[in-house]
Amino acid sequence: MQRHIRKLLTVVTEAALEATLVRDIDRLHAHGYTITDARGKGSRGTRNAGWEASGNIRIEVVCDAATAGEIAAYLQEHYYDNYAMILFMSDIEVLRPEKF
Amino acid sequence: MIDPIILFFLLGAVAGLLRSELRLPAAIYEFVSIVLLLAIGLKGGVELAKQPFASLLPQMLTVVAMGFGLTLLAFPVLRYLGRFKRADAASIAAHYGSVSVGTYAVAVAYLGSQQISFEEHMPLLLVLLEVPAILVGIVLARGLSRQTRWKSIAHEVFLGKGIVLLLGGLLIGWVAGPDGLSSIEPLFVDLFKGILALFLLEMGLIMATQMGSLRRHGPFLVVFGIVMPLFSALVGTWLGWSLGLSIGGTTILATLAASASYIAVPAAMRISVPEANPTLSLAGALGITFPFNVLLGIPLYHALAVWAHTFAKG
Numbered sequence A: 001m002q003r004h005i006r007k008l009l010t011v012v013t014e015a016a017l018e019a020t021l022v023r024d025i026d027r028l029h030a031h032g033y034t035i036t037d038a039r040g041k042g043s044r045g046t047r048n049a050g051w052e053a054s055g056n057i058r059i060e061v062v063c064d065a066a067t068a069g070e071i072a073a074y075l076q077e078h079y080y081d082n083y084a085m086i087l088f089m090s091d092i093e094v095l096r097p098e099k100f
Numbered sequence B: 001m002i003d004p005i006i007l008f009f010l011l012g013a014v015a016g017l018l019r020s021e022l023r024l025p026a027a028i029y030e031f032v033s034i035v036l037l038l039a040i041g042l043k044g045g046v047e048l049a050k051q052p053f054a055s056l057l058p059q060m061l062t063v064v065a066m067g068f069g070l071t072l073l074a075f076p077v078l079r080y081l082g083r084f085k086r087a088d089a090a091s092i093a094a095h096y097g098s099v100s101v102g103t104y105a106v107a108v109a110y111l112g113s114q115q116i117s118f119e120e121h122m123p124l125l126l127v128l129l130e131v132p133a134i135l136v137g138i139v140l141a142r143g144l145s146r147q148t149r150w151k152s153i154a155h156e157v158f159l160g161k162g163i164v165l166l167l168g169g170l171l172i173g174w175v176a177g178p179d180g181l182s183s184i185e186p187l188f189v190d191l192f193k194g195i196l197a198l199f200l201l202e203m204g205l206i207m208a209t210q211m212g213s214l215r216r217h218g219p220f221l222v223v224f225g226i227v228m229p230l231f232s233a234l235v236g237t238w239l240g241w242s243l244g245l246s247i248g249g250t251t252i253l254a255t256l257a258a259s260a261s262y263i264a265v266p267a268a269m270r271i272s273v274p275e276a277n278p279t280l281s282l283a284g285a286l287g288i289t290f291p292f293n294v295l296l297g298i299p300l301y302h303a304l305a306v307w308a309h310t311f312a313k314g
Helices: A013-026 A065-079 B004-015 B026-048 B051-080 B086-097 B101-113 B122-142 B150-158 B161-181 B185-190 B192-217 B219-242 B246-260 B264-272 B278-313
Strands: A003-016 A035-038 A040-042 A045-047 A054-063 A087-093
Touching: A003 A013, A003 A040, A003 A065, A003 B246, A013 A035, A013 A054, A013 A065, A013 B101, A013 B264, A013 B278, A035 B246, A045 B101, A065 B278, B004 B086, B004 B101, B004 B192, B004 B278, B026 B101, B026 B122, B026 B161, B026 B185, B026 B192, B051 B086, B051 B122, B051 B185, B051 B278, B086 B122, B086 B219, B086 B264, B086 B278, B101 B122, B101 B192, B101 B246, B101 B278, B122 B150, B122 B161, B185 B192, B219 B278, B246 B278, B264 B278
Parallel strands: none
Antiparallel strands: A003 A054, A003 A087, A035 A054, A040 A045
């Protein structure tokens, strides 16, 4: 079985940004994404997802390295200053490279 | 006697301050607020069907003007007296110019338990009052720049949960009429106060989480969070009286004026004015103004309405 290396880009941020980020990610040529509700604590305090304004989400995108880099750079430039957001990347193996 | 729903609010607040494990699952909170918004809309819709729409126009225009006016008044106070940054002052002003549906629901329950009637089309004014403050807030923060993406802002404002459900409820109530709604009354009317009690329990818990940021952001916000609603209530009472509303109606309008938004405005501001610190406005609106209105404000605004009406009679 042949294995293919892709990037997994994970973004944890405020739920308020969901619609905007989905638009950005689509525009930057990702083929898909997965969003889950999340809660936790960071430099901007506890976000316990008890109600709208404290909701967090985690967005995961599997894509090639170039797209991941492009998305990461875009998010960093546009959202890091004013929003609670972290972002990290890891290498993963996928079985169907054409999907990502 | 103190209304049990207020006790639920206090229970939530105390449990939150003592860092109890208690929390309502997010889905339950969401459900409870959806039922409240729909119930309020439905009730207003039924009433709207009974009167010619045109006769309500003066009230609708006045309320929109009030939304613009209160926001414009709050801004310089926050900017120059409170020394907030421009974006923060604009965002806080927008919160205070808009309305809180939760506070409205408590006022309705208060008048109900005192058996005071009021104009039932108030939910229409509630919807109208949500919007102007958001627009003013964005313009105050940004100026009238071309870069503002009004299309996406309009989407955010008019298609937010609150407005869709309130307007939807109004329309359904209007179309269905009182007879048509009788089959769903058990959920939306009979259970209203029970649902409101659960909502207030959660609001108490949320309020308690704001205390930390209040301690950090200091006394000005606390004073503003009490003085601003008192001033707005005076404006609301005066307008209610001039529009010829009943005592109940005047109380509701004063409460609407005094309440500060914590659902529609925070969401819109977060997207449109990201540089404004959301902690500040939420600490004021939720940590101070909501409990103040629920515990002391509403009875006070009622007294004010009674006074205005007797005073006017001479």
